[in-house]
Amino acid sequence: MEGRNQSPNPERLELLNTLAMAIKMGLQKEGQLHLRFVCTHNARRSQLSQIICFALAKTHRLNISTSSAGTHKTQVHPTVAKALNHLGFRTEKALAPPAEYLIYFAEDQEPIPVFSKTLKEASGNGQSFWAVMVCEQADAQCPFVPGASHRSVLSYADPGEKDGTYQALEAYLSTARSMITEWQWMLQKIIAA
Secondary structure (H helix, E strand, O other): OOOOOOOOOHHHHHHHHHHHHHHHHHHHHHOOEEEEEEEOOOOOHHHHHHHHHHHHHHHOOOOEEEEEEEOOOOOOOHHHHHHHHHOOOEEEEOOOOOOOEEEEOOOOOOOEEEOOOEHHHHHHHOOOEEEEEOOHHHHHHOOOOOOEEEEEEOOOOOHHHHOOOOOHHHHHHHHHHHHHHHHHHHHHHHHOO
C-alpha cells in the first residue's frame, strides 16, 4: 500500500498523536474498538477511511473494526474503487445489495462490503463505536453523534471537488495516500511500547 513509509504533515502531528493515544487507551480498556468514519454523503472519504484503517489495523494485528456512514445516503463513488485498485486493493462490483463493492486487501481475508448508509442506518445494530468525522460539513452538522462513545475530527480534502475532470483519480489517490500515511503513523504509535 503506497504511503506507508511517509511522514505525516507536521501541522497535523498533534491531532494525530491525540487520536492515537485515545485509541490506544480505548484498546487497553476495552480490548477492541469499532471506528465509524463519518462524512456527509458516505460516498468518498468515509469509505476510503474505513477500508484503509481496517486493512492497516489487520496488518498490525490490532483488534480494530471499522465502518462508515453519512449524514445523507448516496452511493459509493466509482473512483473510490479505482483509487483502491491503484493502491493494491482488489475491488469487485457487488452482485447483491446493499453492498455496492467488495474490497479485498489480503487473499486470506474476507472482502469488505461497502455501501452508502446514514448514521441512523449504521447504528441500527446497537454496536458501540467511536465516531471519526472525516469532513468539515459532517462535523458541523453532527456536533453530537447518537450512540457514539467517543467523537474525533480527522478531516481530509474532498476528492469529489475534482469529479468530472481529468484530475479526479489523482485527487482520490492523494486523499487516500494522506489517510494511509496518517493511519500508519497512528497505528505505529498505538503498538509502540
